[in-house]
Amino acid sequence: MLEAIELGKSFEVPVAKNGPLRSVRTLFSRQKRTVVAVERLNFSVERGEFVGYIGPNGAGKSTTIKMLCGILHPSSGRVRVMGCDPQKERTQVVRSLGVVFGQRTQLWWDLPLRDSYDILAAIFRMDRKEKLRQLGKLNEVLGLSEFWDTPVRKLSLGQRMRGDLAAALLHDPELLVLDEPTIGMDVAAKREIRRHLRTLNRDFGKTVLLTTHDMDDIEQLCRRVMVINRGGLIYDGGIAELRERIGLPTVIRVTYRNGYTLPDGIAAAGRDAPGTAEAEYGGRGTGGGIAAIASAERTGLPFRLLEAGSSEVAVSCNRQETTAMDVLRELERWGEIGDVKMEEPDFEDVIHRIY
Numbered sequence: 246m247l248e249a250i251e252l253g254k255s256f257e258v259p260v261a262k263n264g265p266l267r268s269v270r271t272l273f274s275r276q277k278r279t280v281v282a283v284e285r286l287n288f289s290v291e292r293g294e295f296v297g298y299i300g301p302n303g304a305g306k307s308t309t310i311k312m313l314c315g316i317l318h319p320s321s322g323r324v325r326v327m328g329c330d331p332q333k334e335r336t337q338v339v340r341s342l343g344v345v346f347g348q349r350t351q352l353w354w355d356l357p358l359r360d361s362y363d364i365l366a367a368i369f370r371m372d373r374k375e376k377l378r379q380l381g382k383l384n385e386v387l388g389l390s391e392f393w394d395t396p397v398r399k400l401s402l403g404q405r406m407r408g409d410l411a412a413a414l415l416h417d418p419e420l421l422v423l424d425e426p427t428i429g430m431d432v433a434a435k436r437e438i439r440r441h442l443r444t445l446n447r448d449f450g451k452t453v454l455l456t457t458h459d460m461d462d463i464e465q466l467c468r469r470v471m472v473i474n475r476g477g478l479i480y481d482g483g484i485a486e487l488r489e490r491i492g493l494p495t496v497i498r499v500t501y502r503n504g505y506t507l508p509d510g511i512a513a514a515g516r517d518a519p520g521t522a523e524a525e526y527g528g529r530g531t532g533g534g535i536a537a538i539a540s541a542e543r544t545g546l547p548f549r550l551l552e553a554g555s556s557e558v559a560v561s562c563n564r565q566e567t568t569a570m571d572v573l574r575e576l577e578r579w580g581e582i583g584d585v586k587m588e589e590p591d592f593e594d595v596i597h598r599i600y
């Protein structure tokens with residue numbers, strides 16, 4: 246459906262000059278340098294997928310999207326949208342592709358929202374019946390009718406994004422490319438946009454490629470994530486696998502019904518631990534909220550004891566090395582477990598490690 250094959254894009258930019266009238270002299274400089282924005286990029290996205298495309302600032306995401314839309318021409322390799330070349334078969338590509346840039350709008354700023362759809366329908370040569378049918382469908386998902394007589398400039402950011410999504414989907418493309426669709430929105434508006442995107446993918450069968458710096462967008466919407474850095478893909482796979490591969494610890498918190506007894510080995514390891522010399526161990530439910538008291542190496546157990554409160558124990562484990570079930574089996578020996586909470590590593594921390 247969407248394919249990049251050895252895709253590359255470089256820009257020739259003037260070499261920066263120093264001294265007076267610096268910017269003017271740079272602009273007219275004959276000396277050029279090459280900026281490699283994207284290099285030997287390979288991926289394919291299949292029908293029905295919801296794929297996150299992420300990377301730090303300047304990684305090459307927008308450049309890739311512009312090549313997919315035919316706005317930029319690749320310097321090397323090729324890109325295919327539904328088997329078509331966006332440069333040579335522009336009309337077919339435009340028909341199968343809807344694009345939303347969160348920082349810009351394709352709606353007419355001073356006109357009521359519905360007028361933008363009239364103009365877009367005319368551009369796509371849709372007849373009135375087809376336009377109304379498509380708008381009716383989109384209205385059901387995006388709830389546009391409550392504000393489609395309002396000029397676009399008066400819409401909230403969330404409403405405008407709903408309007409922009411409808412504009413991108415008016416001609417019923419199979420593929421939706423989104424560049425920062427939730428940028429600048431408050432929590433409630435983000436949640437709403439994510440709900441709509443989920444519906445569009447799940448119930449309307451749209452294939453979605455999503456670029457964002459919001460890791461909650463990625464975690465909540467995408468099954469697969471592609472990570473680009475310095476123009477090349479450094480990861481392409483599932484989110485759970487990425488977490489596992491990076492191997493940040495998972496914290497498991499257990500509350501015991503009637504206190505607990507630390508095994509001798511752990512109590513001893515904790516007693517010797519730096520900074521915890523005054524802590525008391527070894528009794529039932531020792532209390533006091535003791536931090537970082539026994540590492541896995543010192544106890545021989547497949548986890549690290551982080552806290553031991555009066556009835557609560559927190560441990561951290563590496564899911565590459567052990568399973569949560571193994572950890573719980575061990576913790577069950579210490580007392581009767583009443584409640585368990587798992588804290589997965591923050592996805593933002595996982596991504597920070599990979600960039």
Ligand SMILES: Nc1ncnc2c1ncn2[C@@H]1O[C@H](COP(=O)(O)OP(=O)(O)OP(=O)(O)O)[C@@H](O)[C@H]1O
Nearest residue numbers: 256258280281282301302303304305306307308309
């Ligand atoms: N038109 C251009 N002329 C020169 N250099 C460019 C041009 N467009 C992009 N670049 C450079 O290419 C690299 C990739 O930029 P791109 O905008 O694709 O990154 P990005 O991942 O979208 O970043 P961001 O998250 O900040 O939007 C950057 O070094 C950028 O300066």
